[in-house]
Amino acid sequence: MSANCSHNCAECHSDCNERTAPQSLLEPLNKNSSVKKVIGVVSGKGGVGKSLVTSMLAVLAQRKGYQAAILDADITGPSIPKVFGVHGKVFGNEAGIFPAETKCGTRIMSINLLLANEGDPVVWRGPVIAGAVKQFWSEVNWEQVDYMFVDMPPGTGDVPLTVFQSLPLDGIVVVTSPQELVEMIVEKAVKMAGLMDIPVLGLVENMAYFECPTCHDKHYIFGQSHIDALAAKYKIQSTAQIPLAPALADLCDHGSIEDFSGNWLDNILERITE
Numbered sequence: 001m002s003a004n005c006s007h008n009c010a011e012c013h014s015d016c017n018e019r020t021a022p023q024s025l026l027e028p029l030n031k032n033s034s035v036k037k038v039i040g041v042v043s044g045k046g047g048v049g050k051s052l053v054t055s056m057l058a059v060l061a062q063r064k065g066y067q068a069a070i071l072d073a074d075i076t077g078p079s080i081p082k083v084f085g086v087h088g089k090v091f092g093n094e095a096g097i098f099p100a101e102t103k104c105g106t107r108i109m110s111i112n113l114l115l116a117n118e119g120d121p122v123v124w125r126g127p128v129i130a131g132a133v134k135q136f137w138s139e140v141n142w143e144q145v146d147y148m149f150v151d152m153p154p155g156t157g158d159v160p161l162t163v164f165q166s167l168p169l170d171g172i173v174v175v176t177s178p179q180e181l182v183e184m185i186v187e188k189a190v191k192m193a194g195l196m197d198i199p200v201l202g203l204v205e206n207m208a209y210f211e212c213p214t215c216h217d218k219h220y221i222f223g224q225s226h227i228d229a230l231a232a233k234y235k236i237q238s239t240a241q242i243p244l245a246p247a248l249a250d251l252c253d254h255g256s257i258e259d260f261s262g263n264w265l266d267n268i269l270e271r272i273t274e
Contacts, residue, residue: 025165027134030096033142035069039149039201039272040163040172042193044185046154049206049242050175051079053265054151055257056242057173058106060269062258066146069099071136072110073163074153075129076122081112085255089113096141104258107145109136126158133159134166147272156192164196171201173268176230178208178222183230190234200236202268203227208241218243238271240264 029035041054054070061068072080081087084102090113092098099107111132112118122129142148150167153159163169172193176186186203193200205227209218221244231239242248242264251257 026168027138027166030138030141032095033140033145035142035145035148037147037170037272038167039147040152040167040169040198041149041175042152042160042172042189043154043175044156044187044189046077048154048175048177049204050074050154051083051151052206052248052252052257053173053175053204053242054149055080055083055252056260056265057269057272058147058149059104059258059260060265061147061149061273062104062106064269064273066273067105067107067144069107069142069145069148070109071133071140071148071150071167072108072112073133073136073150073159075111075124075132075159077153078110078112078122080108080110080151081118082255083252083257084108086113087118092139092141096139098141102258106258107142109140130158130162133162137167156188160192164192164198169196169198171199171272173202173204173272174200174236175204175206176227177206178220178225178227183226186230187234190236200234201271202238202240203231203234203236204240204242204265204268206242207244210244238267240268 041050043050058068058070070080072078086100086102090097090100099109100113101107111122150163152163174186174189190200205225207222208225209220211218227239248260251260
């Protein structure tokens with residue numbers, strides 16, 4: 001330790017054995033923005049409907065009178081603009097980059113809103129992708145947001161770790177599907193949240209069943225549900241099931257997710273807004 005040490009470890013770049021303050025990895029929010037609550041939407045594997053759940057939660061929050069926003073952290077597989085029917089490019093000035101707005105007012109930021117062509121692949125290495133996610137938080141002028149939902153890429157790699165460490169997450173929602181194999185994948189996501197001391201606010205089972213439009217019987221195409229057992233095992237209070245519904249897929253394909261009807265995620269939103 002230097003004789004001139006001020007004991008202000010947060011501003012000191014010296015490699016000292018007597019540091020007295022932990023070093024925060026949180027990225028500063030854009031100075032013109034205010035975000036009250038940040039919720040991550042995660043999955044241990046791809047293809048389970050994480051972006052669908054993110055979109056539906058944002059729509060429900062907006063319907064409740066909250067200002068919702070979505071930070072699309074799935075840089076190499078962005079789908080949020082497509083689901084909301086948002087196209088074109090975002091712009092910015094000295095105040096920051098301005099997010100796009102959906103027809104109902106949800107603010108979104110996605111790499112697809114910066115690419116020359118929506119179909120262009122993002123062929124970047126992990127550190128560059130992680131840097132882009134940080135910029136979406138610190139350089140986008142979100143203005144006043146009540147609930148921001150972060151659509152994360154699947155797994156427990158670079159980008160999920162970046163979001164967990166760099167954004168002030170208030171909790172996560174884990175998305176899964178009925179197959180028994182998924183239990184192990186859910187365990188990885190839940191344990192990662194535990195390591196980062198982030199609460200799991202809800203567990204959503206997508207494609208849980210198909211309801212016959214004629215007789216209304218439920219058919220468990222991908223196997224019987226395991227959501228109650230999973231929730232009990234990991235002490236998750238709020239659960240939800242979304243059916244395998246062609247109408248939902250059609251709304252996503254046509255950029256009209258804001259027109260969906262259904263109360264499948266109401267209790268998850270209630271848990272988030274407590």
